[in-house]
Amino acid sequence: MTDQPILRLRGVNKSFGAVHVLDDVDFEAYAGKVTALVGDNGAGKSTLVKCIGGTYPIDSGSYEFDGSPVHVSGPRDAAALGVEIVYQDLALCENLDVVQNMFLGRERMRGVVLDEESMEIAASQTLTSLSVRTLKSVRQRVSSLSGGQRQTVAIAKAALWKSRVVILDEPTAALGVAQTAQVLDLVRRLADQGVAVILISHNMLDVLQVADRIAVLYLGRMAATVDRADVNQTQVVELITTGRSGDLGIQPATASAGVSI
Amino acid sequence: MSTNLEKPSGSTKPDAAAAHTTTADELSSAAVTVPTGADVGSYLRQYWQRIRGGDMGSLPAVAALVVLFLVFSVVENGFLSKANFASLITQAAPGILLAMGLVFVLLLGEIDLSAGTASGVGGAIVAVLLTKDWPWPLAVLAALVVGAVIGLGIGWMRTFLRVPSFVSTLALFLGLQGVVQIVVNSANTQGNLSLQSDTLVALENSNMPVWLGWVMAAVLVIGYAAQKLLAVAGRHKRGLPTEPSSITAAKVLGIAVLSFGFTFVLNLNRSPNAGGGTRIVERNGQLVTEKTGGEFLGGVPWVVPVILVLVVVLGFVLSRTRYGRHVYAVGGSDEAARRAGIRVNAVRISVFVICSTLAVVSGVVLASQTAVNAAQGGGNTLLLAVGAAVVGGTSLFGGKGKITDAVVGGAVVAVILNGMADLLHGKNNSAWQWIVTGLVLLLAATVDAMSRRRAGSTGLG
Ligand SMILES: Nc1ncnc2c1ncn2[C@@H]1O[C@H](COP(=O)(O)OP(=O)(O)OP(=O)(O)O)[C@@H](O)[C@H]1O
Ligand SMILES: [Mg+2]
DSSP, X not given: OOSOOSEEEEEEEEEETXXXXXXXXXXXXXXXXXXXXXXXXXXXXXXXHHHHTTSSOOSEEEEEETTEEOOOOSHHXXXXXXXXXXXXXXXXXXXXXXHHHHTTTSOOEETTEEOHHHHHHHHHHHHHHTTOOOOSOTTSBGGGSOHHXXXXXXXXXXXXXXXXXXXXXXXXXXXXXXXHHHHHHHHHHHHHTTOEEEEEOSOHHHHHHHOSEEEEEETTEEEEEEEGGGOOHXXXXXXXXXXXXXXXXXXXXXXXXXXXX | OOOOOOOOTTSOSOOHHHHHTOOHHHHHTOSSOOOOTTOHHHHHHHHHXXXXXXXXXXXXXXXXXXXXXXXXXXXXXXXXXXXXXXXXXXXHHHHHHHHHHHHHHHXXXXXXXXXXXXXXXXXXXXXXXXXXXXXXXXXXXXXXXXXXXXXXXXXHHHHTSOOOHHHHHHHHHHHHHHHHHHHHHTTTOSSOBOOOOHHHHHHHHOBOOHHXXXXXXXXXXXXXXXXXXXXXXXXXXXXXXXXXXXXXXXXXXXXXXXXXHHHHHHHSOOOTTTTOEEEEEEETTEEEEEEESXXXXXXXXXXXXXXHHHHHHHHHHHHHSXXXXXXXXXXXXXHHHHHTTOOHHHHHHHHHHHHHHHHHHHHHHHHHHHOBOTTTTOTTHHHHXXXXXXXXXXXXXXXXXXXXHHHHHHHHHHHHHHHHHHHOOSTTHHHHHHHHHHHHHHHHHHHHXXXXXXXXXXXOX
């Protein structure tokens, strides 16, 4: 990676009371790249993401955006930087249609009246630019959409708002094969538009298929951050389960020191 | 976690270049196409699909209204009389107004059981202030403020104390009945207290001049048509698909037939003495009988323009403004709304304020119809209004409903009560009326629950 990351965390620590959940974590996300964040249950992925999203303040360490340190003390700060989190439980209103959901809370107005046409056009254009072909109509209610289509809408919403960093928390967890492929395609295209995508997933196939870089958290420590091209599935699985794989990862001398109570 | 699939590194990415080959004509053929207007068939098919998916809106209520009208006009002499049609409207008015406020609360999946007694408080305050020689606009304004404060209280308890609205408004339902009694008693009257304002009494007891009724119908139709055409033109100009023009025309025609038909019937002379007769008039404090020529009693009741204005304004607020959008969003998923940056608590409080304020409007109209007594707004007032909203198509589960639901549903409830009143004789007359009304409400709630389940289960739309 020669270019500068959009987002860079250095030596981030986070504890909940006595539980040290994130331990000196370094993490970067690059424009145009999909960075997979993997790790076993309880490794600290969601916690790290919530720190990035401003839900949790970090205890120590630095948060840099575009090369300069920033202070993120709440979700609004993160949103202002252009960090968007697509939650696993989606956060769409089922009774509203696709356009209404994509613009929710940021409606375009003409005077006091909603500017429905302009929102509909912008939503359609965004979906078109992401080559989304699975939606019959942008005026469909979300209640009539499948899980994959909903995920698509949620991701497209992030694209619509020109987010710089988009974090996806297990976007394919509940999806079938075809829909998973569609969503992964979408993730790829989002990155191709210059967005720094952070993908949390437990599915190795997804990760290996779509990621450019893989960051492995092991018991709250960043075991390794590797280029996709440099590793195979066995290595990644080893990193996840034991924190190391050959030369990669936390070496034996320190492997257990990272676990603190 | 799958571990058995080893792929050669480097070849596993989806072809990133594929995304870049999207050509210009591919873009223009819009990946996302809205089924375009032009074709009436596909429009109707889509509409049918929506209905089958459980999104029926006011359709069942409209059907019920038609059926009820047919049934009552056959089995009951006089149901279709001109006079009865006019009294149907004045009977329905207070319930419709109350239901309009409840639509807002129901849209958030909340309930306001105190709206009926709040309307009683409103009516009582206005009646008492009028006895103290307040000008009617001030008296009404004072009552509206009290209504708003009641709503604020409910909203505050719901959002800050987290008391479920079902409980807090049940308590208020009881408490406000006491308040009504105290307010009414403060006027030192025995029994009924009528509104001492000709203007307010006129709402339910006088009619617009015939010409004004026609003007109102014309304004309504032209306004509706203009708004429709502007919307179509706006979408067309920006290259967006529009509904088929024949559908637009049919809608405008439908509104025109309804408005002018309604006005025509109400403008007919419904006086029992239309052909001339005698009447009793007061002359110098004495009642004397005098011969009259043909008498005219006709015109649209004054309460109709009040309802119409509120329907237009509140309908606009709900469907065209940011606030309205946020009401639906919070009703659909308050978590999603919160994440979208919507001030959920403010929205929640606001709907209770709107509901209680409209309840006061309803209370004033009810007082205009019947005069105020100590039981004003109690009893079944509220439940009938909730029934009206739900019968009209507003969901009890939140997120679904329109202001017109209150009108259609309120009409259904009024037709049932009015039709049954004369149909049933004997000592159990009113008992049957309640049983039938209860059954209708039950039916509406069942339809609501079932269509909700249906909407949840229709995966791909
Ligand atoms: N609010 C909290 N208070 C206390 N402990 C917490 C809190 N949130 C998370 N933890 C702990 O931090 C650790 C990491 O949790 P986290 O949710 O980040 O894991 P994860 O990697 O997202 O796991 P999963 O794959 O299961 O989602 C866990 O041991 C969890 O119990
Ligand atoms: Mg997690």
